[in-house]
Amino acid sequence: MRNLKKMMLVTAAALIVGGAAYAADWSPYDAEKIEPPFAADGKPMDVSYVALDKASQPWKICVSFPHMKDAYWLGVDYGVAEEAKRLGVKMNLVEAGGYTELNKQISQIEDCVASGAQAVVIGAISFDGLNNLVSEIHKKGIPVIDVINGISSPDVSAKSLVSFYTMGSSAGEYLAKKHPAGSEEVEVGWFPGPAGAGWVEAANKGFLDAVKGSAVKVLEPKFGDTGKEVQLKLVEDELQANPKIRYIAGTAVTAEAAQGIIREQGLQGKVDLLAFYMTPGVYEGIKRGLILAAPADSMVIQGRIAIDQAVRILEKKEYIKHVGPKIFVVDSANVNDVPQTNILPPEGYKPVFNVE
Template sequence: MTRKGLTVLAAGAVALTLSTGAMAKEWYPFPVQVWDPPFNMDSPRKDVEYTPQDKASKKWDICVSFPHMKDAYWMAVDYGVVAESQRQGVKMTLVEAGGYTNLNKQISQIEDCVAAGAQGVVIGAISFDGLNNLVSELKAKNIPVIDVINGISSPDISAKSLVSFGEMGYKAGEYLAKMHPKGSGVVKVAWFPGPPGAGWVEAGNKGFLDAVKDSDIQVVDTKYGDTGKEVQLKLVEDTLEANPDIKYIVGTSPTAEAAMGLLRDRGLEDKIKVLAYYFTPGVYEGIKAGRILAAPTDSAVIQGRVAIDQVVRILEGKDYLKHVGPKLYVIDSSNVKSFDKDSSLAPDDFKPTFSVE
């Protein structure tokens, strides 16, 4: 089915049109996992093929809140919510708080969105616990809340569209651990989990450490920080000064992207290898170029699409999956040219987009 490019408003009220090529290809059915009982990441999972509904019954008003739009990971989620809102014919307004230190701003942005008429809210949370009062208030107003990507601890959310970042961290660690099993010789690793206090970071940290604990991987430095590239670059620089004998840098995608350039500039590419524990265009290019070893993908575009479908289904009183996330797999040199790129990355010509009318 083909659709004409739809005009949307982006930053600075500049009108953009999504390319028809990017919008023409249907994304479903898509292999996902469903947690049952929901809202517990330790619950058993079953494999399901996810298929969204064709169209919304009316132009619902949906508010989407992200921690920031500073990296290409959130650009992929942005593309997912924009494309699915257009496909289903709903209104979507996206707000972003500017970074993981701005919890109060995220809360006030969502409150403003609801005051302006939003009927459902999708939240990529800055804090695992910090939005719980807001979520309870929204539930009291019969406004469904979808927890996308990052994780919210509130029992009052309506649905989750996310993966286990513990498993993401585990998959990155497992990849390393298989290369350096117990007894093969100790190798030193610097680990950069992301912003302190974010639910996905705590989960990713635990998963990575669990995966490497019975191997010859020795984590000699762990540095937390915002996922802005400049912040991560400074952390990597500090770590290289303190630990010149490390063999691997592992962390967020901005960490991997920053490290890739720094190691090249310092002539250390052959000495220190890089892994990411989630997937962005920079990581994709790095793997293709042989400068990043590997990264698991959580199909971020699909998580955005599913979140929109969930909130529309709830608003229309239809059946929906309460806790769903794409099936995880690792991208490395063996499959980087063959995997489903459109499920993980926004199209090259996609620009940050903040509303669908």
């Protein structure tokens, strides 16, 4: 463990050329590990994640995603596919088609295992619904890596993910620093996403906790589906009901959709937009000065780490059981310095389902 600690504290800068890091040079990466691993009350500890140079053999890794309908999961796909190529392992990716397709995800993973997968990386549709399957795979001696979404099973071998509570609190802290206690109060319209979804509840709590004691007054949260039309209507209604609003904060879809309203109503400079996670649309909005800021969870790196963890476990090498990229806020001050292919898929990237 002493060697592991020493290895993980190595620091180095990624090679940057023209503002973009070469894919092969993503490691070391600023990260946080959770101690004890998998514990709900585990404490984050800063580490520098160092990936392997190469795998010792072309291991067969199965990757399962809920869907590939948006740029977020496309970014995770880019991460797992590129890391599989870099390490020299085989990767087969399946996607279930949506969050209603739990049975399909289970069936796809069972087929993967039956066809000889030696490790399984799962972006879970359900926090609890895959537990029986994970237990069965674990009994076969096949490691399961939990990526992005979270699985409650104690039988997972490792986790590569971040906390949506931290994503929400990072966005809230950004505003609280701009408007500390004692300064003039500012009103924020807050749109956390669909009510009842685990990631939404976590982000909502993080955001609200972060602004406590500051001059930021958050109006009643407006929950709603992350479809563009739904968010557009929610923002329009909120602006009409509360003309003193200084910020619109919420999902990436909220920020993307609200750009048009702000322009149409002549509110540029009067109402600023903030998202609590990153998408290509939000990234472009920040570059163009239309969106103020958003935390980045480096979904590409989460995918890369999951593949590295799988290979480390298969090769019986030391590995960090519960880790995720360090969350940081992207705004106009640093948007041109952040290596884009760490936090988003490259422009025009097409899904990759197989790496041989």
